[in-house]
Amino acid sequence: MAQNTFQTLRDEIENGIVTGEFAPGERLDEAQLAARFGVSRTPIREALMQLSAIGLVETRPRRGATVVDPGPNRIFEMFEVMAQLESMAGALAARRHTEEDRAAILKSHAECERSAQSGETDSYYYNNEVFHRAIYAASHSGFLEEQCIALHRRLRPYRRLQLRVRNRMKVSFGEHAAIVEAILAGQADAASRLLRDHIAVQGDRFSDLIANLDRRSKPGAGSQGR
Amino acid sequence: MAQNTFQTLRDEIENGIVTGEFAPGERLDEAQLAARFGVSRTPIREALMQLSAIGLVETRPRRGATVVDPGPNRIFEMFEVMAQLESMAGALAARRHTEEDRAAILKSHAECERSAQSGETDSYYYNNEVFHRAIYAASHSGFLEEQCIALHRRLRPYRRLQLRVRNRMKVSFGEHAAIVEAILAGQADAASRLLRDHIAVQGDRFSDLIANLDRRSKPGAGSQGR
DNA sequence: CCGCGACATATTGAATGCATGAATGAAGTT
DNA sequence: AACTTCATTCATGCATTCAATATGTCGCGG
Known part of the structure; x- marks a missing residue:
């Protein structure tokens, strides 16, 4: 190192x-x-x-x-941009993925399935990151990959909150399955749309979460454990 | 300051x-x-x-x-991402722009027209930046605006090369006109598509430029990609 | 009793000094 | 003659020191 x-x-x-x-x-x-x-x-x-x-x-x-404290609104905006970048990565991946990319995507997808079925959120959280990175890599756009990784990192804490939500992990995995199918079939438009929704829904869920938290605890300034 | x-x-x-x-x-x-x-x-x-x-x-x-020397390939990738972000900004602007945004866009567009008709590339170059920033601002997504501005800055030197190309300025202005129309009419999809093409064509033109340069001067030191 | 101002303190911002590691050149050996 | 190795040199990386400014407190005046 x-x-x-x-x-x-x-x-x-x-x-x-x-x-x-x-x-x-x-x-x-x-x-x-x-x-x-x-x-x-x-x-x-x-x-x-x-x-x-x-x-x-x-x-x-x-x-x-x-x-820096982005604030709920800014975080939502970040999810929006993330959705756009991921959808782009998905479209490119659908068109450009190689055999190695295909193997990496399938492998990380399988890992996600294992975590989802055993209900291990921490494990799923990690494998989910590997999965998305496999898509970035498959886009064969080094710059896009870097941007996606950077944004993904910044959104990490907010994403983490959501996996606790009931059933989110299973739903997320279901979306992954459709995404994998579209990418490997070379359907750029479908991959793009599915990925955009996959990320955007996280932004929506984050908004819901914030709305709930605001309603429940007003003086809770710091980190809410839960 | x-x-x-x-x-x-x-x-x-x-x-x-x-x-x-x-x-x-x-x-x-x-x-x-x-x-x-x-x-x-x-x-x-x-x-x-x-x-x-x-x-x-x-x-x-x-x-x-x-x-850092991005290399032609990396620069092209940056233009691709820029196109995606700008198209997103355009779509949001079409839906969210306020009266002030409308005024700012029209004003900067008029400035561009003046520069284009008098053939002043430097002036057009500057006004073009103001125009695009007006669109970013009209998207009402602070984070997206920041990202766009940052990428725009990084691409500045490569964009500048292109205005020298014959007729590029007039063509660029024509594209601007269509973009303005779409945004102000609230046609998000059209604005998105037009902006994507507007930027993407710059990436293409950059590739052409590089191809020409490579053909002309082989021992040209610095820029080597791949 | 409240508000304004000056001073003390603490923290950031910039400069300098010292040590470590890399690049370069020379010398010796094969 | 070429390659390897070692020493020298110089730039970088970190620590320490010095200066400037913001903040908080205390005192004075209204």
């Missing part, structure tokens, strides 16, 4: 953000982080710079860095 | 990259840049970190930062 310190730190902090260890809106104190990781402030700053450029943290001059 | 030093530097270097002052593949020496801008190496490093996170420069451990 030969990772440099600041790259390791960047991944570490990014991971802390998407896993919710650092809550949205939380202030990221440089000295504190430096002490925690046992390094100087310099590499911490460099890591925060990169995260700031990506859009995960917000740095205001002289006022430090805070974990 | 009262930007901080490193933010100013970031914009400065980014600008230098998209204007071609820093050639693709060129090594960005920290000390050199520091001397040039009259600052220490620290803010330079921070600026390079951000650019690295955006994808404009590539930093390899212990080997410094170089301007």
Whole structure:
């Protein structure tokens, strides 16, 4: 790996953000982080710079860095864009997928099935990511693949919430099956449409979730366990 | 703006990259840049970190930062994604645009017309950007708008090449007219399709351009894709 | 009693210094 | 003569230090 310190730190902090260890809106104190990781402030700053450029943290001059809080509306917008990009990846994959792509998609799809049937949400969550990445790769557009992976990462925490919803995992797997069929049959339009719906529905579900949470708990500022 | 030093530097270097002052593949020496801008190496490093996170420069451990050279293939992929995002923005704009959006679109469109008729490519280039940004804004999706602006910036140098092509400016303006009509009439599908083609044709033209350049000059240093 | 202003403190932003690793050149060996 | 190896040099990466600014508190005046 030969990772440099600041790259390791960047991944570490990014991971802390998407896993919710650092809550949205939380202030990221440089000295504190430096002490925690046992390094100087310099590499911490460099890591925060990169995260700031990506859009995960917000740095205001002289006022430090805070974990960005997208807000429900912005998150919904991100799902919309994600849907558009995934649908594009699906269309390209339908037209361009090779034999290896086909094998990778089928394999990850099978893994998803196993997780779905045994009801292991964590496992499904992981395999779902592998599945979607297989589609990105099959699009044979390196840039699109990168964009999709980046957005997928950013949406990870919000996606995770949804698998807890009743039956979502089974439904999701059912959608996967149709998507696989369309892609492997080379039906670009169908793959595009199915993937768009597959992602868009997550945005809708997220909205529903937010609406419910808002109704239920008004002062619940932080992370809702459930 | 009262930007901080490193933010100013970031914009400065980014600008230098998209204007071609820093050639693709060129090594960005920290000390050199520091001397040039009259600052220490620290803010330079921070600026390079951000650019690295955006994808404009590539930093390899212990080997410094170089301007990233996407290569023809990658650039074409970027145009493809841009087309998809713009088409999405157009569809949303058709459905959501307000009276102010309508005014902004018409105004920038008129500016484009003036530039096109007087044949001023530089002016058209600028007004074209304003026009497209008006559409992004009319989509009323803050996240989509940001993504579009960022990608537009990155594609700026390659887009600029194309306006020199014979008659491209007039053709481009004609496409704009149809796009405006569709958006203002609320025809989301038409707007989407027209915008996709409008951008996609730029990717195609870029490919043609590259093909020509390759044929003409073989030992041309930098840009090698694939 | 409330509001405004000045000062102290703490945190960020920039500069400098030092160590490590990579690139380059020369010298020796095959 | 060419290839390999070692030493030297220089850029990068991190730590430390110095400076500037925002925030919070205390005091004074209305």
